[in-house]
Amino acid sequence: MTKTIIAIMTGLIGAAVLHILIILVLPLYTGSDAWSKIINLGPENEFHVLANQKNSTGLYNEDIHIQSAACYFDLEAGPVQIVADKSTDMWTFGAFDADANEVFSMSARSSIRGDVNFLIVTRAQILALKSEEPDLVSRSIAIEVSDTQGYVVLRAIAPDFSQVSEARSFLSSASCAIL
Secondary structure, eight states: OHHHHHHHHHHHHHHHHHHHHHHHHHHHHTTOSHHHHHHTSSOTTSOEEOBSSOOTTSOBOSSTTEEEEEEEEEGGGOOEEEEESSOOSOEEEEEEETTOOEEEEEETTTSSSSOEEEEEEOHHHHHHHHHHOHHHHHHSEEEEOSSSEEEEEEEEEOSSGGGHHHHHHHHHHEEEEEO
């Protein structure tokens, strides 16, 4: 009987200590998710080209040959259009919700003309755009999302060191604007 009581007390004390440790350590990890890092880069609806070395944001290009830019948005203000004027041969695009779940991805190889022209919309917004701006919808790839908040990541691949500045120029030319 005493062994059972000792086992129960040990379990309860261990569980209490574990819960206290979790509560004390939790603030160290808060704010280290992708969404928190991206919204700390700068203003909404603007691409932020990532640095090539480690920095305080925790977001940077680990490989010099893959240059990245991120933009976060809130569709409550309206649909968002992502366009990059200057073309590069190799790019990838990913759209994510605020929980970092990928909702869409594409690369230059799978696009029809190699153009970066995307619309991030809700169901109601795409229906309105189809009736009001059918030409815009026909020229763009519409990505329907269920969450109003999210972010996109545009990457340019530079196979050679001499192409890194071209890749960064491509990312700098990209826009992420509310329609």
